[in-house]
Amino acid sequence: xxxxxxxxxxxxxxxxxxxxxxxxxxxxxxxxxxxxxxxxxxxxxxxxxxxxxxxxxxxxxxxxxxxxxxxxxxxxxxxxxxxxxxxxxxxxxxxxxxxxxxxxxxxxxxxxxxxxxxxxxxxxxxxxxxxxxxxxxxxxxxxxxxxxxxxxxxxxxxxxxxxxxxxxxxxxxxxxxxxxxxxxxxxxxxxxxxxxxxxxxxxxxxxxxxxxxxxxxxxxxxxxxxxxxxxxxxxxxxxxxxxxxxxxxxxxxxxxxxxxxxxxxxxxxxxxxxxxxxxxxxxxxxxxxxxxxxxxxxxxxxxxxxxxx
Amino acid sequence: xxxxxxxxxxxxxxxxxxxxxxxxxxxxxxxxxxxxxxxxxxxxxxxxxxxxxxxxxxxxxxxxxxxxxxxxxxxxxxxxxxxxxxxxxxxxxxxxxxxxxxxxxxxxxxxxxxxxxxxxxxxxxxxxxxxxxxxxxxxxxxxxxxxxxxxxxxxxxxxxxxxxxxxxxxxxxxxxxxxxxxxxxxxxxxxxxxxxxxxxxxxxxxxxxxxxxxxxxxxxxxxxxxxxxxxxxxxxxxxxxxxxxxxxxxxxxxxxxxxxxxxxxxxxxxxxxxxxxxxxxxxxxxxxxxxxxxxxxxxxxxxxxxxxxxxxxxxxxxxxxxxxxxxxxxxxxxxxxxxxxxxxxxxxxxxxxxxxxxxxxxxxxxxxxxxxxxxxxxxxxxxxxxxxxxxxxxxxxxxxxxxxxxxxxxxxxxxxxxxxxxxxxxxxxxxxxxxxxxxxxx
Numbered sequence: 001x002x003x004x005x006x007x008x009x010x011x012x013x014x015x016x017x018x019x020x021x022x023x024x025x026x027x028x029x030x031x032x033x034x035x036x037x038x039x040x041x042x043x044x045x046x047x048x049x050x051x052x053x054x055x056x057x058x059x060x061x062x063x064x065x066x067x068x069x070x071x072x073x074x075x076x077x078x079x080x081x082x083x084x085x086x087x088x089x090x091x092x093x094x095x096x097x098x099x100x101x102x103x104x105x106x107x108x109x110x111x112x113x114x115x116x117x118x119x120x121x122x123x124x125x126x127x128x129x130x131x132x133x134x135x136x137x138x139x140x141x142x143x144x145x146x147x148x149x150x151x152x153x154x155x156x157x158x159x160x161x162x163x164x165x166x167x168x169x170x171x172x173x174x175x176x177x178x179x180x181x182x183x184x185x186x187x188x189x190x191x192x193x194x195x196x197x198x199x200x201x202x203x204x205x206x207x208x209x210x211x212x213x214x215x216x217x218x219x220x221x222x223x224x225x226x227x228x229x230x231x232x233x234x235x236x237x238x239x240x241x242x243x244x245x246x247x248x249x250x251x252x253x254x255x256x257x258x259x260x261x262x263x264x265x266x267x268x269x270x271x272x273x274x275x276x277x278x279x280x281x282x283x284x285x286x287x288x289x290x291x292x293x294x295x296x297x298x299x300x301x302x303x304x305x306x307x308x309x
Numbered sequence: 310x311x312x313x314x315x316x317x318x319x320x321x322x323x324x325x326x327x328x329x330x331x332x333x334x335x336x337x338x339x340x341x342x343x344x345x346x347x348x349x350x351x352x353x354x355x356x357x358x359x360x361x362x363x364x365x366x367x368x369x370x371x372x373x374x375x376x377x378x379x380x381x382x383x384x385x386x387x388x389x390x391x392x393x394x395x396x397x398x399x400x401x402x403x404x405x406x407x408x409x410x411x412x413x414x415x416x417x418x419x420x421x422x423x424x425x426x427x428x429x430x431x432x433x434x435x436x437x438x439x440x441x442x443x444x445x446x447x448x449x450x451x452x453x454x455x456x457x458x459x460x461x462x463x464x465x466x467x468x469x470x471x472x473x474x475x476x477x478x479x480x481x482x483x484x485x486x487x488x489x490x491x492x493x494x495x496x497x498x499x500x501x502x503x504x505x506x507x508x509x510x511x512x513x514x515x516x517x518x519x520x521x522x523x524x525x526x527x528x529x530x531x532x533x534x535x536x537x538x539x540x541x542x543x544x545x546x547x548x549x550x551x552x553x554x555x556x557x558x559x560x561x562x563x564x565x566x567x568x569x570x571x572x573x574x575x576x577x578x579x580x581x582x583x584x585x586x587x588x589x590x591x592x593x594x595x596x597x598x599x600x601x602x603x604x605x606x607x608x609x610x611x612x613x614x615x616x617x618x619x620x621x622x623x624x625x626x627x628x629x630x631x632x633x634x635x636x637x638x639x640x641x642x643x644x645x646x647x648x649x650x651x652x653x654x655x656x657x658x659x660x661x662x663x664x665x666x667x668x669x670x671x672x673x674x675x676x677x678x679x680x681x682x683x684x685x686x687x688x689x690x691x692x693x694x695x696x697x698x699x700x701x702x703x704x705x706x707x708x709x710x711x712x713x714x715x716x717x718x719x720x721x722x723x724x725x726x727x728x729x730x731x732x733x734x735x736x737x738x739x740x741x742x743x744x745x746x747x748x749x750x751x
Contacts, residue, residue: 012747048526050734070527083519097315098527142523161506 001026001181002047002150007044007056016042018205019056024150024183024198028142029176029212031192031199032185033296038202041078044154047183048075060150071100074148078185080139084128086309088114088138091127092145099146106145113141117167133164140168144175151175152183157191169195189292203303211212216290220298223263223290225272230256231280243267260288300306312528313536320511320540325547328475334548336745338555346563359383359425359433362405366389367413374444381433383569393424395523409441412469430518431654438474470563487669489610490696494689496663497623498658501688505634506625506651508537512638512733513647519731530733534639538631545627553616611696618707622688625711628718629684630654632725639725639732640744657685672697682710684717 002024009017017039024030033038045051047058049070058065060072060223083091089110096106113118117137127135136159153172157165172182172195186192192199193213200210209216224247229236233249236259240246244267247260261272269285276282290298324330359382363370374387385405396408407425415421421441429437495607512534515521515565524533633654641647664680668690671677680686681694699706731748 045522045734050522050525052561067529073526075523075526077519077522077526079519081515083319083323083520084518085326094315094319095523095527098312098524139523163366 001061003059005057007046007053009053015205020207022200022207022210024181026181027179028197029182029184031193031196032183033199034202035300039205041154041204044185046151048151071179072149074143074151076140076143076153076156081136082127086127087124088127089123092142095142097296101146109145132159133161136160150181155183157188189296193292202300203300208303209299216295220290220295225261225269226258226286226288227261227282228258228284229280229282233257239275244272313532316533316536317540321543334551338435338552341556342559359406359429360404361407361409361611362387363409363411365411366390369411369448370444375440379470382438415445462744484669486696490693491665491669493615493619494692496690497619497626500545500623501626501630504541505630507541508631508634509647511537512635513641530730534635534726534729538635542627618692621711622691625714625718626688629714629721632721636725636728639729661686661689665693668693681706682713684714687714
């Protein structure tokens, strides 16, 4: 769907993007991750042709991205505004027209979205009279009003209350199920885990990782297992002996614990179960995967260490 | 260009929908008409009718001033000296508005005092002065010459040395017309400045509330800039058209209902003159008698031509200066930041006004010859020259000046487009002149 190829961009000798490449497959939700100032917004602006890259290309459906492709893209920037003196419906029609919709289609689509979110009676309200949350809903509708194939959202959840976060997440899931491609730039790692199929991590202008969410977490796992059991903790610790390491433990009831165990050497989960099963009553075992938050921190820290070296 | 038009429409309707704009559509011309009315009436302030007592102890004037007195001044005579204090305080003189003392010395020193209680209107003053002068002149002729009044007055006419331009031998153009041109030129600059500031503020506002990034995802920066300039410019043209219409109707109304007999000399009562000499004297006096401003507005301004040129040069100047205003708006880090950069523009406008004055007083100077083609100054200089009248065969100067200004506007819009592209997404920085040059190059 979207292919970013060797993109570079500098502002007055300061590099914002350095040879960044990745692919966003069609019909998936793609997370664009990275700390502040990494170059995510620059990248998004280049895709939206707001600024021009110094080097590299952007392809949409295999074709070099041109101005006419902008009609297929919906964009919700991180710092988004509205014309405060306009009515909600006029504002949406105006932005719809800029995205090549006819006036009547823009009005129809706007009303459809407003009704879908049960805010149809806001249509004639002045934007300055809306609360922050209400204004954000209007901004989101403006981004998807023209029925785009590719939707780029820069921090779409920032500032939303939990109810509205749910509303937006559901909307994104629905759009994905309709076959649309979504690129999501966010610091909300929970939403990346819940929503995204793939992600790329940008750090100091460069891409340092790109894969499916599952693979990214898999790559960063530490070989730890969480075990819930009934029995004696001393017996449990003795059973581990030298082949395993007790990382942490917590008592959840009388003689009931959850412990995290890390493998040592070539030991496997079968070896662990064999060592424990005669000492305690195992209730559940689960391999521990790092959260995307952990993945993010580990990748960034790892890059920082190599950068300092 | 389609997107520019959508943006232009939004800008246009935002202004038209603004309550202050709609109020100004009516308040502007109303204020202007009231000011005009005040100026029309300024020459006509004071007492409209004067009852004058002439103290003539030596019966110099033989108890007459003019054959038929008009409504404006009535003369009464007293054959004795009268002290000012007695006239001022005496009950029997209360009915008189003014006292004139006339004695034999008047014939030698040609000095007459008119002591009035209340300031007479300019109109009444001129009439009294004219009538008294004529009467004293008749006494002088009778006392010192054997000539007839007609012959004396013919001899008395001074040699009129009149400097005239070889290209304007009938002296159709004058400084007064030049000031009319300057007024229209200033109108252009005022509109350009007011609506140029609207471009600046609108650009800076879109930056500060961050809507600009949403817009730029669909529109090229130069299209956004052009749309903004066109939309605000259309609102300015609407305001100009509505103002012209209201002012035109107002002027017609003034003439139809407030001073219908303005230019009918037969209505100027009291002066019984005949013959060519008297007519010449009358015409000279007419200029002083009637409010010159009224005459200028109704008789000497070529409204159709001036309005046509004003609109054309407004469009060209607006595009030219508008490019500056929009680039300042795009450069600015905050909404108020850019306004300090307007000062140099004001300086340029000041130079334009200076050149406009030069075009009135030194129309043939080389400064004016060049300034009519310089885009900064041409709206003022050309409008002054149009009002004064371009010499036959040189009207192509106007067309040339307009073309130069439109071409300059096109170049500047291109430059402003580059600044717009580079500056519109920079927020919160301190605006510096170096950005202007840096962003033009990038």
